[in-house]
Amino acid sequence: MTAQDDELGPLIDDCVHCGFCLPTCPTYVLWGEEMDSPRGRIHLMKQHAEGEPIGLPMVEHFDRCLGCMACVTSCPSGVQYDRLIEVTRARVEEEHRRPFGERAVRELIFQLFPYPRRLRALRGPLRAYQRTGLDRLVRRTGVLERLSPALAAMERLAPPLGRAPRLPERVAARGGHRATVGMLTGCVQREFFPGVNAATARVLAMEGCDVVIPRDQGCCGALSVHSGREEEGREFARRTIAAFESVDVVVVNAAGCGSAMKEYRTLLADDPVWGPRAEALSRKARDLTEFLVELGPRAERHPVDVTVAYHDACHLAHAQGVRAQPRALLAGIPGLTVREIADPEICCGSAGTYNLLQPEAAAQLGDRKAANVRETGAELLVAANPGCSMQIATALGRRGEEIAVAHPAEVLDASLRRRGRSALLPD
Known part of the structure; x- marks a missing residue:
């Protein structure tokens, strides 16, 4: 029995199958299928824990889960479905071999999106593609849909790209100094929504904060952890922790990143070296809005x-x-x-x-x-x-x-x- 099995058993047993999660689960709302609800997926997790191999039907139900955590909010029994689905997805990636095409798409995603420099290299060609109108032509032809629905979705979702201003490593507080904070710039946020980061730094500075923006920061690991790529996520987490250990507060302006950083304590709990450092980072991670309310308005x-x-x-x-x-x-x-x-x-x-x-x-x-x-x-x-x-x-x-x-x-x-x-x- 593995450490994950030891963890999963009690978490699975917390579910009393009451059904309060059903109206808040997006996939159950769409299809009304029990196995595409949180309690249905927990039933499948229990079957696997009791020896049922992870087969394709089981994988499909787990893959259809968004990991949105609405069920965690609605559950009266306090079931930790967030942890259950993360551990289960890691198990899927370990035990189930996906078809070649699916593996290729996943590898493309995880070799691109967690790496800001790679995204930055894509900006120029993508901006030209949008400005010339080639994007509209490609969508009318449907060629990407026929080639790969995932690639077509990637192309459709790309926002209009403008100039991408680069932030300095430190933005000085305006007026009297109130706090020194670190700022996570993210991956997609940094390259596709740079104006959000610039606005975040300005707002913090106008509210009296010295803003430290480490140049050596990278991906926080959220995409990897939420997709079952736990070891990859741990490595990203260690780099993020090292980048922000010198500040007392880390301000995050992307919800998925903030959620992942607050869970570093769980992700690295078994690591004797990084576990305490992860705990410290999780304690000082704050969403931007959360931090500003704690700080109180001055500007x-x-x-x-x-x-x-x-x-x-x-x-x-x-x-x-x-x-x-x-x-x-x-x-x-x-x-x-x-x-x-x-x-x-x-x-x-x-x-x-x-x-x-x-x-x-x-x-x-x-x-x-x-x-x-x-x-x-x-x-x-x-x-x-x-x-x-x-x-x-x-x-x-x-x-x-x-x-x-x-x-x-x-x-x-x-x-x-x-x-x-x-x-x-x-x-």
């Missing part, structure tokens, strides 16, 4: 006359329990009207690499979320995770609709710098 807020719809990213709301803080920051901006989106607990379908590996299910969930966003009548969608921003914008595009998208940092930045709605909405 003056100026009016931003915009109606926004705030989207709860799953790894912020469910995994980290950060719901009130983004809303509190937005409510503190004069002139801003915040509208709630129906069914906020149901994932938009992004879920890390899910919209690449399960594009059909992801598209169905994206369409649901897009319809709910449109029902708010908002001018601007605010989301605290790059994957969610790309997913919902793409779903709206399929409907022939567009909406401006911003991160809470960008909305706050527009207020603090007196830039108003013009900074957030196209002319």
Whole structure:
């Protein structure tokens, strides 16, 4: 019996199969299939723990799980489904050999997205591809769909790319010094949404923080850990810990990254060298909105006359329990009207690499979320995770609709710098 078996047994037994998770599970909502619900998947985990080999049908049900953690929020028994699915996915990757095409797509994803320098090398060609209109031609032909649904999803999700400003290693506090914080720049966030990082650094500085941005930081490991590539995730985690040990607080502006960093203590718990260092890093990781509320406002807020719809990213709301803080920051901006989106607990379908590996299910969930966003009548969608921003914008595009998208940092930045709605909405 392995250490994972020792861990899984008690966690599986916590589930009493009450069904409270069913209405919050995105795949159960879509299909109504018991084995595509959390308790159904836990039943499959129990079968495997009792000796049933991991076969293709079992793998398919595990792969269809988004890992959104809505079931963790809704469970009255405190079942740690987040840990159950991560351990199970690691077991799948160890014991199940995927078809060649599937392995190739997964390897492409994990050799590209966790490496900012590789993403940066892709920016130039991708920007030219968008600016020449070749992207529209390729989509009309459907050639990528026929070649690989995952590649087609990757191409559709790419946001419009502009210039990518580079941040210095340190941004000085304005006014009196209140704190020194480290800032994670991320992978997709850094290369596809650089304006979010720039806005984050400015907001922190205007609130009196010296912002340390280590040049040697890389991927936090979130994509790897959430996909069962645990050893790869551990290596990314060790590098991240080493990059940020000199600061007292690490501010994160991407929900999936923040969730992963807060769980380093679990990921590296068995490592006698890195375990204590992981525990220390997990204690000082904060979502940007969480940290700003703890710090309290000092910089003056100026009016931003915009109606926004705030989207709860799953790894912020469910995994980290950060719901009130983004809303509190937005409510503190004069002139801003915040509208709630129906069914906020149901994932938009992004879920890390899910919209690449399960594009059909992801598209169905994206369409649901897009319809709910449109029902708010908002001018601007605010989301605290790059994957969610790309997913919902793409779903709206399929409907022939567009909406401006911003991160809470960008909305706050527009207020603090007196830039108003013009900074957030196209002319």
